[in-house]
Amino acid sequence: MRSFTPKALFSLAAVGVLALSACGEAPEEEPEEDDAAAEENGEAQADDNSDFTACLVSDAGGWDDQSFNESAFTGLQNAIEDFGIESATAESSSDSDFGPNVDAMVQQGCDLTFGVGFLLEDAIDEAAQENPDLSFGIIDSTLPSEPDNGKPLVFNTSEAAYLAGYVAASMSETDTVATFGGIQIPSVTVFMDGFADGVDRFNEDNDADVSLLGWDKEAQDGSFSGDFDDQSAGRALTEQFLAQDADIIMPVAGPVGLGAAGAIEDDGDAKLIWVDTDGYESTDYGDIILTSVLKQIAQAVYDTVEEGAAGEFTAEPYVGDLENEGVGLAPFHDFEDEVPDEVKDKIEELTAEIISGETVVESENAPQ
Amino acid sequence: MSTEKKNNDDAPAAPGGALKEAESRLHYAVRELSQSSWVITLLSVVVALVVGALLILATNPQVQATTGYFFAQPGDFFLTSFEVIRDAYSALFRGAVYDWQAATPDRAIRPITETLVNAVPLILAGLGIAIGFRSGMLNIGGQGQIILGATCAAFIGYAFNLPVGAHLLLALVGGALGGAIWGGIAGVLKAKTGANEVIVTIMLNNIALYLLAWLLRQQWFVQTGSNQPIAAPVEDSARLFGLLGTGFRLHAGILLAIAATVFVWWLLERSTLGFEFRAIGENPDAARTAGINVPKATALVLIIGGGLCGLGGAAHLLGTEYRLGAGIAGTLGFDAITVALLGRSKPLGTFLAGVLFGGLRAGGVLMQAQTGTPIDIVLVLQSVIVLLIAAPPLVRAIFFLPNPDGTAKSPRRRRLKDQQAAEAAQEPAPTQEVTK
Amino acid sequence: MKLQLKGVTKRFGTFTANDRIDLTVQPGEIHALLGENGAGKSTLMNTIYGLYSPEEGEILLDDKLVTFNGPGDAVEAGIGMVHQHFMLIPVFSVTESVMLGYEPTRKAGIIDFAEARRRVQEISARFGFDVDPDAMIEDLPVGAQQRVEIIKALSRDAKVLILDEPTAVLTPQETDELITIMRQLRESGTSIVFITHKLREVRAIADKITVIRRGKIVGQALPESTETELASLMVGREVNLTTQKEPAEPGDIGFSVKDLTVLSGAGKVVLDNxxxxxxxxxxxxxxGVDGNGQTELAEAIVGLRSAVAGTITLDGTNLRRMNVKERLNSGIGFVPEDRSTDGVIPGFTVTENFVLDQYDQQPYSNGVAMKPSVMREAAVQQISRFDVRLGTVDDPISTLSGGNQQKVVLAREMSRDIRFFLASQPTRGLDVGSIEFVHRTIIEERDKGTPCLIVSTELDEVSNLADRIAVMYRGVVVGVVPGDTDRDVLGLMMAGVPVEEAYAQAKDHHTILGEADEEAQT
Incomplete structure (x- = not known):
């Protein structure tokens, strides 16, 4: 024990750090003001909104969840860059952190505070009622008391998933496609409802018989991996689907989808449909991703912050749909050439139908 | 010179031998932990804060910037480091105890009440776990017992309509009962079949988690009319009432925690049942020989421990959360194990450890919000504290404390040590024995 | 070979187990090392055998300084050791056991099994050991297993043989055979160091006796010394080896066991009618020799084992269907065999151990809450009566010596209102002073009119206490004989010989120890 004193340990670590990086030069000019000023130095071109603070509280997933927390965080970062606002963020490590974290944001003097995920709706709702002069946003949910200073940001992803379902059905060589979710909650099953309807639409229009595994819209029952973390569960489910001849699979389970991607890559023939972000860019599996169902959380957060900074915040719910491009289908990227033009045309046609209201994608899980 | 007990033929090459051994080593480790001294505990907290400080420095972008030109202006590095750590830890303190920068006097004292709010479920569940540890049982099932407690309390809380006092009482009792049943399953299995309680309770954690997930999808259960897997809020009449008025979350659960602490002390130190618990924990063979009904006591330990964990879950739900979601237990069940270990399985120790962890949690919120220090640092602090308590020699080496084997220690310790040495002297080197 | 120790000191922490030991063992000498449990005998032998390295001092073999870094070095130098607990593997044959660790090999590392077998036969023929080289260890009686250990040592050319409490597990007849072997070895020039705390054996076998007390050599003695002299040297004060007791005045039958049959967990009969x-x-x-059902008998009586048949009657009440607590409450006082496992809870205070089986009874509790002050007072009072040396009754019992722990157990059991006293190995591991005390206490209990059942494998203890002796062999009571029965007879019965035959055989064949006894008496 003696030969391994903390002093020795510390000096060892210190030497390591120094050797690696300590030989740089001091900055020519010391920042004169505090750190906030220093940050602003490099962003002189941005609008100066430093009297406006936008804040974000995650759910237990954290900022690196490759799903909606991360998207919201990206939206806020973009807003900081473009508008020069102040910000604060808090990650929740468990459900009981929601209240204290939102409260901490309020105490920090946040003008606009977002809660990410339906689990935060109570915490945000309460804070909104207690602080009528501050603004709040809730992503993927609505606020029970519908306060004047609380804005729900919801996404009618069933519309985009409908298009994805149609594409999947038309591209399937085995006439079998599949989907599964992380946990059976509305913000997940809304994708699956739309996907199911899209597949049905293809069957109807083409008198085809493409079957869907993993979700029964009527019964509201299907396959779920159980959480949003366990990639091996996603892999196992996907291998099941592949064994049942499915060749296009849409996991709606955040990082669990990466397990599905791994299984599909091993399979060689099947394809993946990613959700939330454009998987071609956000994951390493671009070459197997047929397309992605986009849910533009980042854009919605960005827009809401912009309104807030400009003093134009309203409690009017933001509902992302095909019309306002809050949801949509990502480009086909590597599969651009493989997808026949008639399918592409049909997608545009369907998009127009949905926007015009001619076709209504119904889902009991869609935001009301 | 002990001769082998001559019932070798009873257990011819017991198939569970390796497991049994692992189990007894676990028990030994827990006992060791529970006997570490207060000094070690305090010093562990100090070391953890130092380790936390190093991590804060390592992850702080401003400090990283100054290391880039360390040789050019070393002063920068040290000044920045100092400021970063000062800010982080003062935020931790302000978030946990007293916020001198707060806008109003109410907000200034609010942190300590938040600490207590966080501490309530930790103390209650920690006591439940501690009873198990004192009785030689490693109840890893706090998580499941908390979930069951919260679930029962919540359902009673929103599904029934009862007068004010009775509703709360019924919800609390229901919560305790839920935890007790969950703990009791493990207890009865261990008592009747000798099943390893560690394995059973871990499995019951998973079952509880999925049971709750299933329940939250049943409309008869959640009673919200929405598809979200979250139950209706409990009625006001079933909520643990606030103690300090609006602006504070501190609720009557803290009184419950204090009462439970006193009760557990009485149970373990003054009651005949607690005597049995401790006896089977220290030496089940001697307990059996003295006529104690070991299986019955074993089952009761886990029933009562589970009941306390369930009460913790109920108090958490009825006092702060009000709505039952899949994440209701968070990491409470596992934190409770740490709290019980840190509190050396003593009631007062567990209470204080619960307050400490509650404070770290409350302070972590402010630290993250104001200084951007990741909340994970708090988890690291908790873990390092327990790690160091588990390795007293390390702490002694860091602070150059004498080894208890050495000379500078209390006479009782020396006497103990001498006797151990004498025994070692009597005993030849580890010997294998031959049965005939 | 001559073995010489000069100033050997071994410490464990602050505890000095061996303090400047000087010892010389001449070639062809049987040198007894006599001392109480914990005096430091085993430590010293383990030091010689290379298991411990001494802090100070020198070991010389034939006047040459040696240092051992492990038993391997010691064996190499010609030292052999037979441990009290044999280090044999049950499923190995004798030959395999002997060659284990020192396998004779032919070219290319192939084990020369034939050579090993030949060596076993040769040694066992030379000393008349009568050991089959192909027998399995588990099939051999304890005495034969011990011979295998000796062969093992001799096969490695041991010139100094250390025997650690070799008679602890033997019947008197087996002890006799061991003595013969030791004498043969001495004739062939082997030096023997013989560790024991049994005075009779020392006097009968040893050429020279060294007495060790509390880690120090306190004197040399010759075999001609009386047992009392040796005991006084060993304990450091005058001791009475035999407890004075009046002849028993047996009343009517207070306790009886009828047709008691008990199975082991594996279904084997361990107590047979x-x-x-x-x-x-x-x-x-x-x-009886350890492991012949005595432990099971005690456990069955107190309810720790269930009987498949028979009755256990105390004052006319059949206890068989009762649980342990009910049996204890109906008046059984029980001192278990293994004190540290079954008798006390080491982490509990002396007080708590004192009430261990009465914690829920009046006056110590009202059934729900305990009354610490009452408990403490009773503990203080009773414990002073039983002469327990301790700091306070609030200390953990693990801070007490074994003897004092046992006194606490006795105080606990005897301060209750008991109608039957049962003790298993009541003095195992105790010092002579404590043994004396325990024996006196048991006799006092008897004189109060309590029926007492004492299970013991120590014949000294049996002769000392017994009014009658029941000898057990393989779960069966071979016979019940008077308390003053000749040890040779008892020894034969312990090997399963029926009473009458045992008397007859013992008349013809006196054991060496038996003869020594007779000589001492005349």
Whole structure:
């Protein structure tokens, strides 16, 4: 024990750090003001909104969840860059952190505070009622008391998933496609409802018989991996689907989808449909991703912050749909050439139908 | 010179031998932990804060910037480091105890009440776990017992309509009962079949988690009319009432925690049942020989421990959360194990450890919000504290404390040590024995 | 070979187990090392055998300084050791056991099994050991297993043989055979160091006796010394080896066991139709080699094992269907065999151990809450009566010596209102002073009119206490004989020989120890 004193340990670590990086030069000019000023130095071109603070509280997933927390965080970062606002963020490590974290944001003097995920709706709702002069946003949910200073940001992803379902059905060589979710909650099953309807639409229009595994819209029952973390569960489910001849699979389970991607890559023939972000860019599996169902959380957060900074915040719910491009289908990227033009045309046609209201994608899980 | 007990033929090459051994080593480790001294505990907290400080420095972008030109202006590095750590830890303190920068006097004292709010479920569940540890049982099932407690309390809380006092009482009792049943399953299995309680309770954690997930999808259960897997809020009449008025979350659960602490002390130190618990924990063979009904006591330990964990879950739900979601237990069940270990399985120790962890949690919120220090640092602090308590020699080496084997220690310790040495002297080197 | 120790000191922490030991063992000498449990005998031998390295001092073999870094070095130098607990593997044959670790090999590392077998035969023929080289260890009686250990040492050319408490597990007849072997070895020039705390054996076998007390050599003695002299040297004060007791005045039968049959967990019969009657005011000792059902008998009586058949009657009540607590409450006082496992809870205070089986009874509790002050007061009072040396009754019992722990157990059991006293190995591991005390206490209990059943494998203890002796062999009571029965007879019975035959055989064949006894008496 003696030969391994903390002093020795510390000096060892210190030497390591120094050797690696300590030989740089001091900055020519010391920042004169505090750190906030220093940050602003490099962003002189941005609008100066430093009297406006936008804040974000995650759910237990954290900022690196490759799903909606991360998207919201990206939206806020973009807003900081473009508008020069102040910000604060808090990650929740468990459900009981929601209240204290939102409260901490309020105490920090946040003008606009977002809660990410339906689990935060109570915490945000309460804070909104207690602080009528501050603004709040809730992503993927609505606020029970519908306060004047609380804005729900919801996404009618069933519309985009409908298009994805149609594409999947038309591209399937085995006439079998599949989907599964992380946990059976509305913000997940809304994708699956739309996907199911899209597949049905293809069957109807083409008198085809493409079957869907993993979700029964009527019964509201299907396959779920159980959480949003366990990639091996996603892999196992996907291998099941592949064994049942499915060749296009849409996991709606955040990082669990990466397990599905791994299984599909091993399979060689099947394809993946990613959700939330454009998987071609956000994951390493671009070459197997047929397309992605986009849910533009980042854009919605960005827009809401912009309104807030400009003093134009309203409690009017933001509902992302095909019309306002809050949801949509990502480009086909590597599969651009493989997808026949008639399918592409049909997608545009369907998009127009949905926007015009001619076709209504119904889902009991869609935001009301 | 002990001769082998001559019932070798009873257990011819017991198939569970390796497991049994692992189990007894676990028990030994827990006992060791529970006997570490207060000094070690305090010093562990100090070391953890130092380790936390190093991590804060390592992850702080401003400090990283100054290391880039360390040789050019070393002063920068040290000044920045100092400021970063000062800010982080003062935020931790302000978030946990007293916020001198707060806008109003109410907000200034609010942190300590938040600490207590966080501490309530930790103390209650920690006591439940501690009873198990004192009785030689490693109840890893706090998580499941908390979930069951919260679930029962919540359902009673929103599904029934009862007068004010009775509703709360019924919800609390229901919560305790839920935890007790969950703990009791493990207890009865261990008592009747000798099943390893560690394995059973871990499995019951998973079952509880999925049971709750299933329940939250049943409309008869959640009673919200929405598809979200979250139950209706409990009625006001079933909520643990606030103690300090609006602006504070501190609720009557803290009184419950204090009462439970006193009760557990009485149970373990003054009651005949607690005597049995401790006896089977220290030496089940001697307990059996003295006529104690070991299986019955074993089952009761886990029933009562589970009941306390369930009460913790109920108090958490009825006092702060009000709505039952899949994440209701968070990491409470596992934190409770740490709290019980840190509190050396003593009631007062567990209470204080619960307050400490509650404070770290409350302070972590402010630290993250104001200084951007990741909340994970708090988890690291908790873990390092327990790690160091588990390795007293390390702490002694860091602070150059004498080894208890050495000379500078209390006479009782020396006497103990001498006797151990004498025994070692009597005993030849580890010997294998031959049965005939 | 001559073995010489000069100033050997071994410490464990602050505890000095061996303090400047000087010892010389001449070639062809049987040198007894006599001392109480914990005096430091085993430590010293383990030091010689290379298991411990001494802090100070020198070991010389034939006047040459040696240092051992492990038993391997010691064996190499010609030292052999037979441990008290044999280090044999049950499923190995004798030959395999002997060559284990020192396998004779032919070219290319192939084990020369034939050579090993030949060596075993050769050694066993030379000393008349009568050991089959192909027998399995587990099939051999304890005495034969010990011979295998000796062969093992000799096969490695041991010139100094250390025997650690070699008679602890043997019947008197087996002890006799061991003595013969030791004498043969001495004739062939082997030096023997013989560790024991049994005075009779020392006097009968040893050429020279060194007495060790509390880690120090306190004197040399010759075999001609009386047992009392040796005991006084060993303990450091005058001791009475035999407890004075009045002849028993047995009353009517207070406790009896009828047709008691007990199976082991594996379904083997460990107690076979055992019948015992014990009168009030009488001590019945159960003698036998360890492992012949005595432990099971005690456990079955107190309820720790369930009997498949038979009755256990105390004052006319059949206890068989009762649980342990009910049996204890109906008046059984029980001192278990393994004190540290079954008798006390080491982490509990002396007080708590004192009430261990009465914690839920009046006056110590009202059934729900305990009354610490009452408990403490009773503990202080009773414990002073039993002469327990301790700091306070609030200290953990693990801070007490074994003897004092046992006194606490006795105080606990005897301060209750008991109608039957049962003790298993009541003095195992105790010092002579404590043994004296325990024996006196048991006799006092008898004189109060309590029937007493004492299970013991120590014949000294049995002769000392017993009014009658029941000898057990393989779960069966071979016979019940008077308390003053000749040890040779008991020894034969312990090997399963029926009573009458045992008397007849013992008349013809006196054991060496038996003869020594007779000489001492005349």
């Amino acid at each position: 055992v019948n015992l009657d014990i009168a009030r005011g009488e001590i019945l000792c159960v003698a």
